[in-house]
Amino acid sequence: MTDYGHPLLFGSFLTPLAADPEQVVGLAQRCERLGLDLVTVQDHPYQPRFLDTWTLLSYIAARTRSVRLAANVTNLPLRPPAVLARSVASLDLLSGGRVELGLGAGAFWEAIEAMGGRRLPGGQGVRALEEAIDVIRQVWDAGARGGVRVEGEFHRVVGAKRGPAPAHDVGIWLGAYKPRMLALTGRAADGWLPSLANMQSSDFATGNAIIDDAAREAGRSPRDIRRLLNVGVDQSAEQLAGLALDHGISAFILAGDDPGDLHRFAEEVAPAVRELVSAESSTKPQAPVARSGGFTVVPTPDDGFRRSATQVWDESARPTGPAPDPDRTYTPHELAGGQHLIDVHDHLRSELARVRDLVEQVVSGAVDAGEARSHIQTMTLRQNNWTVGTYCESYCRLVTMHHTLEDQTMFPRLRWGDPRLAPVVERLQEEHHAIHEVLERVDRALVAFVAGQDGDALRAAVDLLTDTLLSHLAYEERELVEPIARLGIG
Missing domain, CATH: 3.20.20.30 (Luciferase-like domain)
Incomplete structure (x- = not known):
């Protein structure tokens, strides 16, 4: 190799x-x-x-x-x-x-x-x-x-x-x-x-x-x-x-x-x-290194703040996986595997914030087209409803692709590597399906907004997407970052 x-x-x-x-x-x-x-x-x-x-x-x-x-x-x-x-x-x-x-x-x-x-x-x-x-x-x-x-x-x-x-x-x-x-x-x-x-x-x-x-x-x-x-x-x-x-x-x-x-x-x-x-x-042998102060990769916490009154799932019913072994040591490669999930999620969180900001600018009319163009130049967008729809569609597709890759590749390896994770993996897959429905709701709201309806339904759909996605990402990191490192899943 x-x-x-x-x-x-x-x-x-x-x-x-x-x-x-x-x-x-x-x-x-x-x-x-x-x-x-x-x-x-x-x-x-x-x-x-x-x-x-x-x-x-x-x-x-x-x-x-x-x-x-x-x-x-x-x-x-x-x-x-x-x-x-x-x-x-x-x-x-x-x-x-x-x-x-x-x-x-x-x-x-x-x-x-x-x-x-x-x-x-x-x-x-x-x-x-x-x-x-x-x-x-x-x-x-x-x-x-x-x-x-x-x-x-x-x-x-x-x-x-x-x-x-x-x-x-x-x-x-x-x-x-x-x-x-x-x-x-x-x-x-x-x-x-x-x-x-x-x-x-x-x-x-x-x-x-x-x-x-x-x-x-x-x-x-x-x-x-x-x-x-x-x-x-x-x-x-x-x-x-x-x-x-x-x-x-x-x-x-x-x-x-x-x-x-x-x-x-x-x-x-x-x-x-x-x-x-x-x-x-992941099968390549690596020398372990001692960790200090416990597992060093820190999952992103859920701050508990919710924007929408709608609840897609019961968060209190989420299963938890096995507690980490306090004496376990991790190689740099293993730690990088756990951190990679957080890095991917950080990208999704950043993109979500950009979607929210863009939608709000267009719906509220807070800035005119010239000002908005200078504010969002790095996003290479133009200030019109169709572009908002295109950008949100692209983001929604990114989320769906990420979840599909997890369902088809990472989750089966986690189940195989530690059967105790099966309830967590099953719950995460259920949440992926639920998030897909929320993404469909955003898409329908975008279509209605471009057709001339007011922006309230679009704002509500984006609020619900924000709540569900941020909650899901935090839960997934809490339960999987350490197992990904422990099982050597890059």
């Missing part, structure tokens, strides 16, 4: 066709609604049938709110690195830290030369790429003293002002296949991003070995470099899980523009890969 310590990510690899610009934008938005982590786009600036990739990524960033974005991979010979660095940092700031930088040394050299670029075959392209990475990192290091200074064979930047710094530590992912590029990945990059179609089965072990050795020689850890992979629609969940377990691949990016393929990848393949990898990883 090879594990470089990175969580699994799933994404898409889209074609920026200029003939129908809204199609690729709509696919990117669909990827976000499906819960994919990453949207990437080809970068071929010499291709007249394609939109410019970085212009397109900027537009997609404005039409999405959470999905991460990257070129796959940026054609460096046609993009000066100092200017590229500022473009990436600017978009990262504007998007709230959602941009990564895929980079390539260049290909299709005749087309690059036709666009005014310089042909850099073989080792020249690798050396130019290494110089460019140096330029980019210096530009991003806005707090360092002095200007950017790289006097290389192919790139010369002498005293340029630094900045702006990106909103987060942007990952530089290299599309690498040959030894010199693989070694550069280990020395200077944050990720290895090849395409499965260009790989032989032995290439993964060979590539990892070169990257790992180069990282160590540069004083880095091999874990500093994420392993990503562009894949096709024919790969099964079992194949992808095998690549994750055997070669440490932690990000799978589906190449294709078919909405059906994207749905299947997001809703069937990705959850199955996560489950297979989690099941195998």
Whole structure:
């Protein structure tokens, strides 16, 4: 088993066709609604049938709110690195830290030369790429003293002002296949991003070995470099899980523009890969560490406040699971598994607050359209009833997806791992069905509101959703955070 310590990510690899610009934008938005982590786009600036990739990524960033974005991979010979660095940092700031930088040394050299670029075959392209990475990192290091200074064979930047710094530590992912590029990945990059179609089965072990050795020689850890992979629609969940377990691949990016393929990848393949990898990883032995002061992961408490007079269930009838063993010790991996449930729930709670705020602004008319747009710019919404409906629908779908994954994957493993948890799991599944009905009520209220009815029913439906969901999440954390850690369920 090879594990470089990175969580699994799933994404898409889209074609920026200029003939129908809204199609690729709509696919990117669909990827976000499906819960994919990453949207990437080809970068071929010499291709007249394609939109410019970085212009397109900027537009997609404005039409999405959470999905991460990257070129796959940026054609460096046609993009000066100092200017590229500022473009990436600017978009990262504007998007709230959602941009990564895929980079390539260049290909299709005749087309690059036709666009005014310089042909850099073989080792020249690798050396130019290494110089460019140096330029980019210096530009991003806005707090360092002095200007950017790289006097290389192919790139010369002498005293340029630094900045702006990106909103987060942007990952530089290299599309690498040959030894010199693989070694550069280990020395200077944050990720290895090849395409499965260009790989032989032995290439993964060979590539990892070169990257790992180069990282160590540069004083880095091999874990500093994420392993990503562009894949096709024919790969099964079992194949992808095998690549994750055997070669440490932690990000799978589906190449294709078919909405059906994207749905299947997001809703069937990705959850199955996560489950297979989690099941195998949980059997990996780890040394225990002593805990101090009891179990260190703290579930979110239920404050008891309720907004609605309607009660969907009897909270006093909820069963409880077994008490934790006071002498039990937990590995960091186990603790992280328990914390992960809280992190997922925190995201749902945050989104719920945004839904409530948005609905209230629209229903009450507290702000006009211009003011509201500035307040909710980070949500990439527009101030009208239909957009409210779309956003709430997206959130409701997120909740349903989360519950479905729990019902189909986590709960059976909890039952199997500790039969004493069966009453709790059954109750949680019953509450999932009840929450689904509450979500349907919100949907009906949205339809009625858009049709012209007043907002009282919509407010009441959102109040009930808030009560039931917050109560459920707190109960689930109280009962399951410790068992998830104890049973090694990631």
